[in-house]
Amino acid sequence: MKDSPDKIRRLVGQVTKEQLRYVDCFIGEDIGLFMPVGGACFYALTPLHSHPSYMFVLPYNDQTSIKIDGKTITAKHGKLFPLSPNITHHECPSDYSPRYIAIFIGKDFFENQLNQKIFLDILS
Numbered sequence: 596m597k598d599s600p601d602k603i604r605r606l607v608g609q610v611t612k613e614q615l616r617y618v619d620c621f622i623g624e625d626i627g628l629f630m631p632v633g634g635a636c637f638y639a640l641t642p643l644h645s646h647p648s649y650m651f652v653l654p655y656n657d658q659t660s661i662k663i664d665g666k667t668i669t670a671k672h673g674k675l676f677p678l679s680p681n682i683t684h685h686e687c688p689s690d691y692s693p694r695y696i697a698i699f700i701g702k703d704f705f706e707n708q709l710n711q712k713i714f715l716d717i718l719s
Contacts, residue, residue, distance in 0.1 A: 603627065606648045606699040607638065614638035625704035629697040639686035639697075648699040652676040655694035660687040670695070 603620060604610060606627045617634030620627060627648075629636065638644065652659065652670055659670040663684045670676040678684065680702045686693065 606646070606701060608644060608646050610638040614641070625701040627699045629699065631693065631695070635688075635692065636686070636697075640688060642685045643683045644685060645681045645683045646678075646699065647680050648701050649680060649705045650678045651698040651700070652678075652695050653698070655696075656691070658689045658691045659693035659695050660689065661685070662687055 599622070600612070602622045602624070603615075606622070606625075607629070614637040615629075616637070617631055618636045619630045619632050622628075631639075653675055654670040654672055657669060657672050659676075661668050661670065661676070661678075661684050663678075663682060667687060668676075
């Protein structure tokens, strides 16, 4: 957690430095990139957690499965997996390391950008 813990928590939730020990993080004001390297993201494995931000996961292999509302969804290699804020979920443990990049976009920022785009489309 080289970046500001407050910036990370604003996007991800109540994560600890220890839970991100194998995760590279690149944090901006409203957008953060998280990529597990050399091990699992232990926060992702935490049962029934949620994020205050929109999350988009781009898997590099087919080892990333997520449990939501009792159902297991396996993210497909090269296909973006989106998740809205405050949806409880967790990553399922795997015998092989899941490889992905998770993009977190702050809820207010994302919705403001989306609303601007929709408004501009209506005007044109």
